[in-house]
Amino acid sequence: MKIVVCIRQGRSGEMSPFEASAYECALRIPEAEVILLSMGVKSTADYLKSLTRLGAKKAILVSDSKFAGADTLATAYTLSLALNKIKPDYVFCGRQTLEGDTGQTGPMLSEMAGFDLVTEVMGIENTDGKLVCKTRREGVKTAENNTLITFERICNLRLPSLFSKYGEVEVWTADDIGADASLCGLKGSPTRVLETFENKSGKRKCVFLDKSELDSTIRNVLNSNKKERAEDNKSTERLEKVWIVGEKPMEFAKLVSDDIKVIPLSDEETICRMIEEEKPNAVLWATDSESKRIAGRVASRLKLGLCADCTDLKTDGQTLFMYRPALSGKIFAKIKSLTLPAMATVRTEDDSKERMVVSLGWGAVKSIEAVKNFAEKYGADIASSRRIVDQGIMPYDTQVGLTGKIIAPDLYIAVGISGAVQHIVGMQSSGTVIAINPDKKADIFDYADYGFVMTAEELEI
Secondary structure, three states: OEEEEEOOOOOOOOOOHHHHHHHHHHHOOOOOEEEEEEEOOOOHHHHHHHHHOOOOOEEEEEOOHHHOOOOHHHHHHHHHHHHHHHOOOEEEEEOOOOOOOOOOHHHHHHHHHOOEEEEEEEEEEEEOOEEEEEEOOOOEEEEOOOEEEEEOOOOOOOOOOOOOOOOEEEEEOHHHHOOOHHHOOOOOOOEEEEEEEEOOOOOOOOEEOOHHHHHHHHHHHHOOOOOOOOHHHOOOOOOOOEEEEOOOOHHHHHHHOOOEEEEOOOOHHHHHHHHHHHOOOEEEEOOOHHHHHHHHHHHHHHOOOEEEEEOEEEEOOOOEEEEEEEOOOOEEEEEEEOOOOEEEEEOOOOOOOOOEEEEEOHHHHHHHHHHHHHHHHOOOEEEEOHHHHHOOOOOHHHEEOOOOEOOOOOEEEEEOOOOOHHHHOOOOOOOEEEEEOOOOOOHHHHHOOEEEOOOHHHHHO
16 A cells, blocks of 8 residues: 655644644554655755654655745645656645645645545544544545545654664656646746735733622623624625625625625535636635535636635725735735635634633643533533643543634633634634633733633632
């Protein structure tokens, strides 16, 4: 069994934890021939060579000045040509990198390379030459040959043994893979970043209250209606012929258009045909796994730009401007599409809709039972920050944030959470946010409506 693992060296010098999981899962499959594949500058070869010590037979780096400036579509095109040359049985990818954070390259690559697709894999087993995948939302799925699989952050990558040897690294240019220069790099990219700026989204004006008011504040919030997206955030100019796939993106569509059509989420062939026949100006998708999967494959078929995980939209009446976080949420990018329709996935919450969520961070690690009892008192669901999950204290499916899940309950209570941007992007669309932290200067209070300066232990009182 030949498995290609796609990775990208990030700015930190490492791959994302999702890609690390994909590599580790490939190495655990008995007798698999594992090959690493990456696109990057020539110096990436040294990084790939170090990774071969873990067990990959070899690594292939596609590197050429023609590939510079590629968006997800141009990246998928380049990698698909490399896959056509390698001819693997399976392709393993992480759910996303931590640079672009889009989660689009995998679905686009599967379409361009002619592979089937299984996403959000939480576990995998080799059964009689077929890979049986436990997925996050779609149950168990069996992957036949010629399937691309994307992995969640489910395991840690091993360390090299003392006596492990380096594998070879091959560097392929555009000519080596027969690439059309007009489809590579910036030339082949249908999306353009217009500007970037510091991410200040989600910030609120926090009102600090005495801890004696916590119970009444919670009950008042639960008896009120969820906040709606601010009316004054709507664009004055309006865009015509905006489609939304399913009802979830409606709130975003209203920001830029009064001419909105809802189409059902169906297979990519049907949606491609509708787009080609009716020619909308924009198509908006939700961020659930099925929507993102089909959006990526539609974009690949029609060679359209697709902007991922947008948190805001604006228009001048002619162009759709899409805003999304990047670099682990540290910056925001303003993006436009050079193709029509402009397409975007918009940051909608997970399918499970919670009324109230209590989320615990590292500051509450010594009071987990107190936090759980507190949540049970109000019938709330439990969530957590990444560090709690990384330490094995809480399961991965509770993690909220960039490398976890996106939620938007009516009431979100953060207990002992510092307020790192990576966490904020997962809960900033919540209706009301209450922060509980003994440090009044903690960043989490910048993203809360109500603040209580108290410890998690005091929840027992």
